[in-house]
Amino acid sequence: MRKSKDHYTCFQCKNPVLKIESKKDSIINKDGKIINKYFHDDCYNEFLNNRKEKEELDRICQYVKEEILQYKSNQRVPTHLVRRIQALKSGQEYGVSRNSKVYGNESGYSYEIILKTFKAKKFDIIRGIKDKSKFKNDTHKIDYIMVVIINNINDILERIEAKKSSDKRLNEINLDFSDEKNYKRNKINDNKVANKLRDIW
Ligand SMILES: [Zn+2]
Structure with missing residues:
Protein backbone atom coordinates (compact mmCIF):
# COMPACT_ATOMS: atom_id res chain seq x y z
CA MET A 1 0.00 0.00 0.00
CA HIS A 40 -10.95 2.79 12.25
CA ASP A 41 -13.53 3.25 15.03
CA ASP A 42 -15.42 0.03 14.24
CA CYS A 43 -12.23 -1.89 13.60
CA TYR A 44 -10.94 -0.86 17.01
CA ASN A 45 -14.05 -2.27 18.70
CA GLU A 46 -13.63 -5.48 16.74
CA PHE A 47 -9.96 -5.64 17.74
CA LEU A 48 -10.80 -5.16 21.45
CA ASN A 49 -13.55 -7.74 21.26
CA ASN A 50 -11.26 -10.31 19.62
CA ARG A 51 -8.59 -9.63 22.21
CA LYS A 52 -11.08 -10.06 25.07
CA GLU A 53 -12.32 -13.33 23.59
CA LYS A 54 -8.78 -14.62 23.20
CA GLU A 55 -8.03 -13.80 26.83
CA GLU A 56 -11.19 -15.57 27.96
CA LEU A 57 -10.33 -18.64 25.89
CA ASP A 58 -6.79 -18.64 27.30
CA ARG A 59 -8.18 -18.47 30.83
CA ILE A 60 -10.38 -21.54 30.27
CA CYS A 61 -7.59 -23.51 28.58
CA GLN A 62 -5.18 -22.72 31.42
CA TYR A 63 -7.79 -23.70 33.99
CA VAL A 64 -8.43 -27.07 32.33
CA LYS A 65 -4.72 -27.69 31.83
CA GLU A 66 -3.72 -26.92 35.42
CA GLU A 67 -6.75 -27.81 37.52
CA ILE A 68 -8.34 -30.68 35.61
CA LEU A 69 -5.75 -32.34 33.39
CA GLN A 70 -3.13 -31.39 35.99
CA TYR A 71 -0.42 -30.94 33.40
CA LYS A 72 2.91 -29.42 34.29
CA SER A 73 3.68 -25.89 33.12
CA ASN A 74 5.96 -27.17 30.35
CA GLN A 75 3.16 -29.31 28.85
CA ARG A 76 1.11 -27.49 26.28
CA VAL A 77 -2.68 -27.16 26.08
CA PRO A 78 -3.89 -29.85 23.63
CA THR A 79 -5.12 -28.30 20.36
CA HIS A 80 -8.12 -30.62 20.45
CA LEU A 81 -9.25 -29.02 23.72
CA VAL A 82 -8.94 -25.49 22.27
CA ARG A 83 -11.00 -26.46 19.20
CA ARG A 84 -13.73 -28.14 21.21
CA ILE A 85 -14.07 -25.12 23.52
CA GLN A 86 -14.17 -22.75 20.53
CA ALA A 87 -16.86 -24.92 18.95
CA LEU A 88 -18.95 -24.78 22.12
CA LYS A 89 -18.60 -20.98 22.11
CA SER A 90 -19.52 -20.49 18.46
CA GLY A 91 -22.28 -23.08 18.42
CA GLN A 92 -20.78 -24.65 15.33
CA GLU A 93 -20.23 -28.34 15.29
CA TYR A 94 -16.65 -29.41 15.43
CA GLY A 95 -16.11 -32.67 13.59
CA VAL A 96 -15.41 -35.10 16.36
CA SER A 97 -16.64 -38.61 15.78
CA ARG A 98 -19.94 -39.63 17.29
CA ASN A 99 -20.66 -36.77 19.68
CA SER A 100 -20.28 -33.99 17.13
CA LYS A 101 -24.04 -33.46 16.96
CA VAL A 102 -24.67 -33.44 20.69
CA TYR A 103 -24.06 -29.77 21.26
CA GLY A 104 -25.38 -28.26 18.05
CA ASN A 105 -26.76 -24.97 19.34
CA GLU A 106 -27.22 -21.99 17.07
CA SER A 107 -25.73 -19.29 19.22
CA GLY A 108 -23.34 -21.27 21.36
CA TYR A 109 -22.42 -20.53 24.98
CA SER A 110 -20.42 -17.62 26.36
CA TYR A 111 -16.90 -18.26 27.63
CA GLU A 112 -18.10 -17.11 31.05
CA ILE A 113 -20.66 -19.95 31.19
CA ILE A 114 -18.17 -22.48 29.82
CA LEU A 115 -15.58 -21.61 32.49
CA LYS A 116 -18.19 -21.74 35.26
CA THR A 117 -19.27 -25.19 34.07
CA PHE A 118 -15.67 -26.45 34.16
CA LYS A 119 -15.33 -25.06 37.70
CA ALA A 120 -18.62 -26.57 38.85
CA LYS A 121 -17.80 -30.03 37.45
CA LYS A 122 -14.08 -30.03 38.26
CA PHE A 123 -14.13 -32.81 40.85
CA ASP A 124 -16.55 -35.02 38.89
CA ILE A 125 -14.29 -34.79 35.87
CA ILE A 126 -11.12 -35.45 37.86
CA ARG A 127 -12.75 -38.58 39.31
CA GLY A 128 -13.85 -39.62 35.82
CA ILE A 129 -10.40 -39.35 34.24
CA LYS A 130 -8.43 -40.80 37.16
CA ASP A 131 -8.23 -44.25 35.60
CA LYS A 132 -5.92 -43.56 32.66
CA SER A 133 -6.50 -47.02 31.17
CA LYS A 134 -10.03 -45.95 30.15
CA PHE A 135 -8.64 -43.62 27.49
CA LYS A 136 -6.85 -44.45 24.28
CA ASN A 137 -5.14 -41.05 24.19
CA ASP A 138 -5.48 -37.35 25.10
CA THR A 139 -8.09 -36.69 22.42
CA HIS A 140 -10.27 -39.47 23.79
CA LYS A 141 -9.90 -38.06 27.32
CA ILE A 142 -10.80 -34.54 26.15
CA ASP A 143 -13.89 -35.85 24.36
CA TYR A 144 -14.97 -37.47 27.62
CA ILE A 145 -14.42 -34.17 29.51
CA MET A 146 -16.44 -32.26 26.92
CA VAL A 147 -19.35 -34.70 27.24
CA VAL A 148 -19.49 -33.89 30.97
CA ILE A 149 -19.42 -30.15 30.17
CA ILE A 150 -22.11 -30.42 27.48
CA ASN A 151 -24.36 -32.51 29.73
CA ASN A 152 -24.20 -29.90 32.48
CA ILE A 153 -23.87 -26.54 30.76
CA ASN A 154 -27.62 -25.88 30.42
CA ASP A 155 -28.11 -26.47 34.13
CA ILE A 156 -25.28 -24.06 35.01
CA LEU A 157 -26.69 -21.50 32.56
CA GLU A 158 -30.12 -21.70 34.24
CA ARG A 159 -28.61 -21.33 37.71
CA ILE A 160 -26.61 -18.27 36.65
CA GLU A 161 -29.65 -16.68 35.02
CA ALA A 162 -31.76 -17.38 38.13
CA LYS A 163 -29.10 -15.73 40.28
CA LYS A 164 -28.93 -12.70 37.97
CA SER A 165 -32.69 -12.19 38.13
CA SER A 166 -32.62 -12.57 41.94
CA ASP A 167 -29.90 -9.92 42.11
CA LYS A 168 -32.05 -7.67 39.95
CA ARG A 169 -35.08 -8.24 42.19
CA LEU A 170 -32.96 -7.50 45.23
CA ASN A 171 -31.95 -4.15 43.73
CA GLU A 172 -35.56 -3.34 42.93
CA ILE A 173 -36.62 -4.14 46.49
CA ASN A 174 -33.87 -1.87 47.81
CA LEU A 175 -35.15 0.96 45.64
CA ASP A 176 -38.78 0.41 46.71
CA PHE A 177 -37.97 0.54 50.40
CA SER A 178 -35.24 3.10 50.38
CA ASP A 179 -37.04 5.66 52.53
CA GLU A 180 -36.31 5.88 56.20
CA LYS A 181 -39.63 4.84 57.75
CA ASN A 182 -39.64 1.58 55.79
CA TYR A 183 -36.21 0.71 57.05
CA LYS A 184 -37.48 -2.22 59.12
CA ARG A 185 -39.47 -3.76 56.27
CA ASN A 186 -36.47 -3.34 54.06
CA LYS A 187 -34.32 -5.35 56.48
CA ILE A 188 -36.81 -8.20 56.60
CA ASN A 189 -37.03 -8.36 52.80
CA ASP A 190 -33.27 -8.27 52.42
CA ASN A 191 -32.97 -11.26 54.67
CA LYS A 192 -35.62 -13.22 52.80
CA VAL A 193 -33.90 -12.62 49.48
CA ALA A 194 -30.49 -13.35 50.97
CA ASN A 195 -31.77 -16.69 52.22
CA LYS A 196 -33.17 -17.53 48.80
CA LEU A 197 -29.89 -16.64 47.13
CA ARG A 198 -27.99 -18.95 49.43
CA ASP A 199 -30.14 -21.85 48.20
CA ILE A 200 -29.59 -21.07 44.54
CA TRP A 201 -25.80 -20.74 44.42
ZN1 LIG B 1 -10.11 -0.78 9.63
Missing part, protein backbone atom coordinates in the same frame (compact mmCIF):
# COMPACT_ATOMS: atom_id res chain seq x y z
CA ARG A 2 1.23 3.51 -0.85
CA LYS A 3 2.29 5.51 2.22
CA SER A 4 0.41 8.71 2.76
CA LYS A 5 1.02 11.66 5.04
CA ASP A 6 -2.62 11.84 6.11
CA HIS A 7 -3.25 8.12 6.52
CA TYR A 8 -2.22 5.19 8.62
CA THR A 9 -2.92 1.59 7.72
CA CYS A 10 -5.65 0.20 9.95
CA PHE A 11 -4.19 -2.68 11.95
CA GLN A 12 -7.44 -4.62 11.81
CA CYS A 13 -8.68 -4.33 8.21
CA LYS A 14 -5.38 -3.19 6.60
CA ASN A 15 -7.13 -0.38 4.71
CA PRO A 16 -6.08 3.27 5.02
CA VAL A 17 -7.52 5.29 7.87
CA LEU A 18 -7.31 9.08 8.09
CA LYS A 19 -4.86 10.06 10.82
CA ILE A 20 -7.25 12.57 12.37
CA GLU A 21 -10.02 9.94 12.51
CA SER A 22 -7.90 7.06 13.71
CA LYS A 23 -7.95 5.36 17.10
CA LYS A 24 -4.58 4.58 18.58
CA ASP A 25 -3.55 1.66 20.74
CA SER A 26 -0.24 0.10 21.68
CA ILE A 27 0.59 -3.56 21.46
CA ILE A 28 3.64 -5.48 22.62
CA ASN A 29 5.35 -7.38 19.82
CA LYS A 30 7.24 -10.67 19.97
CA ASP A 31 10.45 -8.93 21.05
CA GLY A 32 8.68 -7.15 23.90
CA LYS A 33 8.69 -3.79 22.12
CA ILE A 34 5.73 -1.45 22.45
CA ILE A 35 4.35 -0.54 19.02
CA ASN A 36 1.59 1.95 18.20
CA LYS A 37 -1.26 0.67 16.07
CA TYR A 38 -4.04 2.67 14.40
CA PHE A 39 -7.62 1.71 13.66
Whole structure:
Protein backbone atom coordinates (compact mmCIF):
# COMPACT_ATOMS: atom_id res chain seq x y z
CA MET A 1 0.00 0.00 0.00
CA ARG A 2 1.23 3.51 -0.85
CA LYS A 3 2.29 5.51 2.22
CA SER A 4 0.41 8.71 2.76
CA LYS A 5 1.02 11.66 5.04
CA ASP A 6 -2.62 11.84 6.11
CA HIS A 7 -3.25 8.12 6.52
CA TYR A 8 -2.22 5.19 8.62
CA THR A 9 -2.92 1.59 7.72
CA CYS A 10 -5.65 0.20 9.95
CA PHE A 11 -4.19 -2.68 11.95
CA GLN A 12 -7.44 -4.62 11.81
CA CYS A 13 -8.68 -4.33 8.21
CA LYS A 14 -5.38 -3.19 6.60
CA ASN A 15 -7.13 -0.38 4.71
CA PRO A 16 -6.08 3.27 5.02
CA VAL A 17 -7.52 5.29 7.87
CA LEU A 18 -7.31 9.08 8.09
CA LYS A 19 -4.86 10.06 10.82
CA ILE A 20 -7.25 12.57 12.37
CA GLU A 21 -10.02 9.94 12.51
CA SER A 22 -7.90 7.06 13.71
CA LYS A 23 -7.95 5.36 17.10
CA LYS A 24 -4.58 4.58 18.58
CA ASP A 25 -3.55 1.66 20.74
CA SER A 26 -0.24 0.10 21.68
CA ILE A 27 0.59 -3.56 21.46
CA ILE A 28 3.64 -5.48 22.62
CA ASN A 29 5.35 -7.38 19.82
CA LYS A 30 7.24 -10.67 19.97
CA ASP A 31 10.45 -8.93 21.05
CA GLY A 32 8.68 -7.15 23.90
CA LYS A 33 8.69 -3.79 22.12
CA ILE A 34 5.73 -1.45 22.45
CA ILE A 35 4.35 -0.54 19.02
CA ASN A 36 1.59 1.95 18.20
CA LYS A 37 -1.26 0.67 16.07
CA TYR A 38 -4.04 2.67 14.40
CA PHE A 39 -7.62 1.71 13.66
CA HIS A 40 -10.95 2.79 12.25
CA ASP A 41 -13.53 3.25 15.03
CA ASP A 42 -15.42 0.03 14.24
CA CYS A 43 -12.23 -1.89 13.60
CA TYR A 44 -10.94 -0.86 17.01
CA ASN A 45 -14.05 -2.27 18.70
CA GLU A 46 -13.63 -5.48 16.74
CA PHE A 47 -9.96 -5.64 17.74
CA LEU A 48 -10.80 -5.16 21.45
CA ASN A 49 -13.55 -7.74 21.26
CA ASN A 50 -11.26 -10.31 19.62
CA ARG A 51 -8.59 -9.63 22.21
CA LYS A 52 -11.08 -10.06 25.07
CA GLU A 53 -12.32 -13.33 23.59
CA LYS A 54 -8.78 -14.62 23.20
CA GLU A 55 -8.03 -13.80 26.83
CA GLU A 56 -11.19 -15.57 27.96
CA LEU A 57 -10.33 -18.64 25.89
CA ASP A 58 -6.79 -18.64 27.30
CA ARG A 59 -8.18 -18.47 30.83
CA ILE A 60 -10.38 -21.54 30.27
CA CYS A 61 -7.59 -23.51 28.58
CA GLN A 62 -5.18 -22.72 31.42
CA TYR A 63 -7.79 -23.70 33.99
CA VAL A 64 -8.43 -27.07 32.33
CA LYS A 65 -4.72 -27.69 31.83
CA GLU A 66 -3.72 -26.92 35.42
CA GLU A 67 -6.75 -27.81 37.52
CA ILE A 68 -8.34 -30.68 35.61
CA LEU A 69 -5.75 -32.34 33.39
CA GLN A 70 -3.13 -31.39 35.99
CA TYR A 71 -0.42 -30.94 33.40
CA LYS A 72 2.91 -29.42 34.29
CA SER A 73 3.68 -25.89 33.12
CA ASN A 74 5.96 -27.17 30.35
CA GLN A 75 3.16 -29.31 28.85
CA ARG A 76 1.11 -27.49 26.28
CA VAL A 77 -2.68 -27.16 26.08
CA PRO A 78 -3.89 -29.85 23.63
CA THR A 79 -5.12 -28.30 20.36
CA HIS A 80 -8.12 -30.62 20.45
CA LEU A 81 -9.25 -29.02 23.72
CA VAL A 82 -8.94 -25.49 22.27
CA ARG A 83 -11.00 -26.46 19.20
CA ARG A 84 -13.73 -28.14 21.21
CA ILE A 85 -14.07 -25.12 23.52
CA GLN A 86 -14.17 -22.75 20.53
CA ALA A 87 -16.86 -24.92 18.95
CA LEU A 88 -18.95 -24.78 22.12
CA LYS A 89 -18.60 -20.98 22.11
CA SER A 90 -19.52 -20.49 18.46
CA GLY A 91 -22.28 -23.08 18.42
CA GLN A 92 -20.78 -24.65 15.33
CA GLU A 93 -20.23 -28.34 15.29
CA TYR A 94 -16.65 -29.41 15.43
CA GLY A 95 -16.11 -32.67 13.59
CA VAL A 96 -15.41 -35.10 16.36
CA SER A 97 -16.64 -38.61 15.78
CA ARG A 98 -19.94 -39.63 17.29
CA ASN A 99 -20.66 -36.77 19.68
CA SER A 100 -20.28 -33.99 17.13
CA LYS A 101 -24.04 -33.46 16.96
CA VAL A 102 -24.67 -33.44 20.69
CA TYR A 103 -24.06 -29.77 21.26
CA GLY A 104 -25.38 -28.26 18.05
CA ASN A 105 -26.76 -24.97 19.34
CA GLU A 106 -27.22 -21.99 17.07
CA SER A 107 -25.73 -19.29 19.22
CA GLY A 108 -23.34 -21.27 21.36
CA TYR A 109 -22.42 -20.53 24.98
CA SER A 110 -20.42 -17.62 26.36
CA TYR A 111 -16.90 -18.26 27.63
CA GLU A 112 -18.10 -17.11 31.05
CA ILE A 113 -20.66 -19.95 31.19
CA ILE A 114 -18.17 -22.48 29.82
CA LEU A 115 -15.58 -21.61 32.49
CA LYS A 116 -18.19 -21.74 35.26
CA THR A 117 -19.27 -25.19 34.07
CA PHE A 118 -15.67 -26.45 34.16
CA LYS A 119 -15.33 -25.06 37.70
CA ALA A 120 -18.62 -26.57 38.85
CA LYS A 121 -17.80 -30.03 37.45
CA LYS A 122 -14.08 -30.03 38.26
CA PHE A 123 -14.13 -32.81 40.85
CA ASP A 124 -16.55 -35.02 38.89
CA ILE A 125 -14.29 -34.79 35.87
CA ILE A 126 -11.12 -35.45 37.86
CA ARG A 127 -12.75 -38.58 39.31
CA GLY A 128 -13.85 -39.62 35.82
CA ILE A 129 -10.40 -39.35 34.24
CA LYS A 130 -8.43 -40.80 37.16
CA ASP A 131 -8.23 -44.25 35.60
CA LYS A 132 -5.92 -43.56 32.66
CA SER A 133 -6.50 -47.02 31.17
CA LYS A 134 -10.03 -45.95 30.15
CA PHE A 135 -8.64 -43.62 27.49
CA LYS A 136 -6.85 -44.45 24.28
CA ASN A 137 -5.14 -41.05 24.19
CA ASP A 138 -5.48 -37.35 25.10
CA THR A 139 -8.09 -36.69 22.42
CA HIS A 140 -10.27 -39.47 23.79
CA LYS A 141 -9.90 -38.06 27.32
CA ILE A 142 -10.80 -34.54 26.15
CA ASP A 143 -13.89 -35.85 24.36
CA TYR A 144 -14.97 -37.47 27.62
CA ILE A 145 -14.42 -34.17 29.51
CA MET A 146 -16.44 -32.26 26.92
CA VAL A 147 -19.35 -34.70 27.24
CA VAL A 148 -19.49 -33.89 30.97
CA ILE A 149 -19.42 -30.15 30.17
CA ILE A 150 -22.11 -30.42 27.48
CA ASN A 151 -24.36 -32.51 29.73
CA ASN A 152 -24.20 -29.90 32.48
CA ILE A 153 -23.87 -26.54 30.76
CA ASN A 154 -27.62 -25.88 30.42
CA ASP A 155 -28.11 -26.47 34.13
CA ILE A 156 -25.28 -24.06 35.01
CA LEU A 157 -26.69 -21.50 32.56
CA GLU A 158 -30.12 -21.70 34.24
CA ARG A 159 -28.61 -21.33 37.71
CA ILE A 160 -26.61 -18.27 36.65
CA GLU A 161 -29.65 -16.68 35.02
CA ALA A 162 -31.76 -17.38 38.13
CA LYS A 163 -29.10 -15.73 40.28
CA LYS A 164 -28.93 -12.70 37.97
CA SER A 165 -32.69 -12.19 38.13
CA SER A 166 -32.62 -12.57 41.94
CA ASP A 167 -29.90 -9.92 42.11
CA LYS A 168 -32.05 -7.67 39.95
CA ARG A 169 -35.08 -8.24 42.19
CA LEU A 170 -32.96 -7.50 45.23
CA ASN A 171 -31.95 -4.15 43.73
CA GLU A 172 -35.56 -3.34 42.93
CA ILE A 173 -36.62 -4.14 46.49
CA ASN A 174 -33.87 -1.87 47.81
CA LEU A 175 -35.15 0.96 45.64
CA ASP A 176 -38.78 0.41 46.71
CA PHE A 177 -37.97 0.54 50.40
CA SER A 178 -35.24 3.10 50.38
CA ASP A 179 -37.04 5.66 52.53
CA GLU A 180 -36.31 5.88 56.20
CA LYS A 181 -39.63 4.84 57.75
CA ASN A 182 -39.64 1.58 55.79
CA TYR A 183 -36.21 0.71 57.05
CA LYS A 184 -37.48 -2.22 59.12
CA ARG A 185 -39.47 -3.76 56.27
CA ASN A 186 -36.47 -3.34 54.06
CA LYS A 187 -34.32 -5.35 56.48
CA ILE A 188 -36.81 -8.20 56.60
CA ASN A 189 -37.03 -8.36 52.80
CA ASP A 190 -33.27 -8.27 52.42
CA ASN A 191 -32.97 -11.26 54.67
CA LYS A 192 -35.62 -13.22 52.80
CA VAL A 193 -33.90 -12.62 49.48
CA ALA A 194 -30.49 -13.35 50.97
CA ASN A 195 -31.77 -16.69 52.22
CA LYS A 196 -33.17 -17.53 48.80
CA LEU A 197 -29.89 -16.64 47.13
CA ARG A 198 -27.99 -18.95 49.43
CA ASP A 199 -30.14 -21.85 48.20
CA ILE A 200 -29.59 -21.07 44.54
CA TRP A 201 -25.80 -20.74 44.42
ZN1 LIG B 1 -10.11 -0.78 9.63
